[in-house]
Amino acid sequence: MSVAIDRSTPSVGAVGVLRRAVLSDVGARIASYLLLLLLWQLVALYEDRFPGPAEVFGFLWVEVTAGSHGGIVRGEFLEHFAATLPRFALGIAISMALGVVVGVVIGASRFAEALLKDTLLVLVALPAIIWAFLTQMWLGLGDDAVVITTFLSAFPFAAVNVVQGVQAIPRDLGRMSDAFSVSAYRRLRHLQVPAITGYIFAGLRFAVIIGWNAVLLAEWFSASEGVGWRSRYWYDANRYKGFVAWVIIFILFIVLLDRLILVRLQRRAFRWRDAQASEIEREAVEVDVGVTGA
Amino acid sequence: MATLRVEHLNKTFPAIERRSKPTVAVDDLSFEVDGHVFVSVVGPSGCGKSTLLNVVSGIDTPTSGSVTVSEDGRPARLGYVFQDPRLLPWRTVLQNMLYVLDDRGDAAREQAMRYLSMVGLEDAGDRFPAQLSGGMQQRVGIARAFCVEPDLLLMDEPFSHLDAITARGLREQLQEIWVATQKTVLFVTHDVMEAVQLSDRIVVLAPGGRLYADIPIDLPRPRRASDTDVATAQAEILGRFETMQEEVAAARAEDGLAAAS
Numbered sequence: 001m002s003v004a005i006d007r008s009t010p011s012v013g014a015v016g017v018l019r020r021a022v023l024s025d026v027g028a029r030i031a032s033y034l035l036l037l038l039l040w041q042l043v044a045l046y047e048d049r050f051p052g053p054a055e056v057f058g059f060l061w062v063e064v065t066a067g068s069h070g071g072i073v074r075g076e077f078l079e080h081f082a083a084t085l086p087r088f089a090l091g092i093a094i095s096m097a098l099g100v101v102v103g104v105v106i107g108a109s110r111f112a113e114a115l116l117k118d119t120l121l122v123l124v125a126l127p128a129i130i131w132a133f134l135t136q137m138w139l140g141l142g143d144d145a146v147v148i149t150t151f152l153s154a155f156p157f158a159a160v161n162v163v164q165g166v167q168a169i170p171r172d173l174g175r176m177s178d179a180f181s182v183s184a185y186r187r188l189r190h191l192q193v194p195a196i197t198g199y200i201f202a203g204l205r206f207a208v209i210i211g212w213n214a215v216l217l218a219e220w221f222s223a224s225e226g227v228g229w230r231s232r233y234w235y236d237a238n239r240y241k242g243f244v245a246w247v248i249i250f251i252l253f254i255v256l257l258d259r260l261i262l263v264r265l266q267r268r269a270f271r272w273r274d275a276q277a278s279e280i281e282r283e284a285v286e287v288d289v290g291v292t293g294a
Numbered sequence: 295m296a297t298l299r300v301e302h303l304n305k306t307f308p309a310i311e312r313r314s315k316p317t318v319a320v321d322d323l324s325f326e327v328d329g330h331v332f333v334s335v336v337g338p339s340g341c342g343k344s345t346l347l348n349v350v351s352g353i354d355t356p357t358s359g360s361v362t363v364s365e366d367g368r369p370a371r372l373g374y375v376f377q378d379p380r381l382l383p384w385r386t387v388l389q390n391m392l393y394v395l396d397d398r399g400d401a402a403r404e405q406a407m408r409y410l411s412m413v414g415l416e417d418a419g420d421r422f423p424a425q426l427s428g429g430m431q432q433r434v435g436i437a438r439a440f441c442v443e444p445d446l447l448l449m450d451e452p453f454s455h456l457d458a459i460t461a462r463g464l465r466e467q468l469q470e471i472w473v474a475t476q477k478t479v480l481f482v483t484h485d486v487m488e489a490v491q492l493s494d495r496i497v498v499l500a501p502g503g504r505l506y507a508d509i510p511i512d513l514p515r516p517r518r519a520s521d522t523d524v525a526t527a528q529a530e531i532l533g534r535f536e537t538m539q540e541e542v543a544a545a546r547a548e549d550g551l552a553a554a555s
Contacts, residue, residue: 179376
C-alpha cells in the first residue's frame with residue numbers, strides 16, 4: 001500500500017514522465033547507485049592498483065558460477081558460504097541467548113547493574129579485531145576461534161539493548177496490573193515480554209552487523225575455508241579484483257539480510273506502533289484487506 | 295455493590311530529608327459508603343485524595359486506622375480507572391480487556407464485547423490503542439474497569455486529561471453505564487461541577503487530609519450539565535468550596551503571623 005504524492009510541477013509528455021521517474025524515491029536511490037559506480041570507474045581509470053567495476057563483476061561472476069579457469073578451481077562461492085554461515089549463525093544464537101539473560105538480570109537488578117554495566121560498556125567498545133587476534137592465539141585455527149570471536153563481539157550489543165528494554169518497561173502499566181491483580185504469568189506474557197521485544201530486535205540487528213564483521217575477521221586469521229578466508233586468499237595472491245569482489249559479496253549479504261529479513265521482522269513486531277496511521281490510510285488498509293479476503 | 299468503611303484513617307509519609315517534617319496526607323478520616331451509590335471525593339490538590347484512593351485499592355498501607363471493602367462479608371472485587379488510559383500499547387483493545395479478566399474463554403470475550411459496546415466501541419476491538427483518540431482510549435479504560443464486574447469501582451480524575459467536550463460526553467455515558475450496572479463508585483476529582491453532576495454524595499476534604507463536609511446531592515437522573523437544578527446545586531456547592539478555601543487561607547495567614555511574632 002503506497003500513495004504516491006507528486007510534489008513536482010505538472011509537466012506533459014515524455015519529459016514529464018522522465019522527470020517524475022528521476023525525482024521519485026526509487027529513482028533517487030537508483031541514481032545514487034549509478035553515481036557510486038561512476039565514481040568507482042573514474043578512480044579505477046586513474047589508479048592501476050584499483051580494479052574497476054567491470055573487472056570486479058566479471059571476476060565475481062566466475063567466482064559464483066562453477067568452472068575452472070587458468071588451472072585454479074573457482075566457483076567455490078557456495079562452499080565457502082556453507083562453511084561460514086553455521087559459524088555465524090551459532091555465534092549470533094549464543095550472543096542473543098546470553099544477551100537476553102544477562103540483559104534481563106542487569107536491567108532488573110540494581111546490584112547487577114552496578115556490578116556488570118561498566119564491564120559491558122568496555123566490551124561494547126572493544127573492536128572485533130582484538131578478539132580475532134586473541135582467539136587465534138588461544139585456540140589456533142578452527143571453527144572455535146571464529147564462533148567465539150563472533151560471540152564476544154556481538155554479545156555486548158545484544159545485552160546492552162536488552163538492558164535498555166527492561167529498564168523501559170512502563171511502571172504505570174505495572175501499577176495498573178497491580179490494581180487489577182493480574183497474574184505474574186500474564187504480566188510476563190502481555191506486559192514485560194512485548195515491552196522488551198523491540199529492544200531485542202534492535203539488539204539482534206546490531207549483533208548481526210557486528211557479528212558479520214567479526215566472523216570475517218576471525219576467518220581471515222583463524223580459518224582454512226569460509227568467505228573471510230577466501231577474501232584473504234585472493235589478497236595474498238595479489239589478485240585485488242578477487243579481494244574487492246568478495247568485499248562486494250560481504251556488503252550484499254549484510255544489506256540483503258538486514259533489508260529483506262530483519263527490517264520486515266521488526267516491522268511486524270511493531271505493528272502496534274506503526275498503526276498510528278491517519279484515518280484515510282486506515283480506511284484504505286481496510287479496503288485492501290476486504291479485496292484480498294474476497 | 296460493596297461496603298467501604300474508612301475508620302480513623304491516618305497516612306503520614308516520612309520526611310524525605312532530615313530537617314523537613316513528615317507529611318500528613320490523610321488526617322483521622324472516617325466515612326462509610328454503602329450500596330449502589332456514586333460518591334465523589336473532592337478537594338484542592340494536596341488534600342490526600344489520591345493517597346486515599348491508593349490506600350483503598352491496597353497499593354498503599356495506612357499509617358493507622360483502617361479501610362475495609364467488603365461485599366456480603368467477603369473481600370470485594372475492585373475496578374480502577376486511572377487519570378490516563380494505561381492500556382497495553384502492543385495489544386488490541388479486546389486483548390487489553392481480556393488482560394484483566396481471569397479467564398480467556400468465549401464467556402470472557404462476550405463479556406468484554408458487552409462492555410465495549412456500552413462505551414460505543416464495539417467496532418474497535420481489533421484496533422491498537424494508538425489508532426484511537428485520547429477520549430476513545432479513556433473509554434476503553436472505563437470499559438475495562440466495569441468489565442471485571444467490580445463491587446467497588448475506583449476512579450481517579452478520569453476525565454481531567456480530556457478536552458471539555460469529550461469529557462462532557464463521557465460523563466453522560468458514565469452515568470448511563472452506572473445506572474445500568476449497579477456499582478458502588480468512589481470518584482476522585484478536583485472539579486466540583488463534575489462531582490455535583492455525577493454524585494449522590496460528595497465528600498469534601500480540606501488541605502491536610504481532614505474531612506471538611508459530607509454533602510448529599512439529591513437530584514433526579516439522568517442529569518445533564520445544562521439542567522437548571524444541576525447548575526443551581528453546582529453554584530451552591532462551589533460557594534461552600536470557596537468558603538473552605540478562604541478559611542484555610544485565613545488559618546494559614548494566622549499561623550504565619552503567630553510564627554513571625
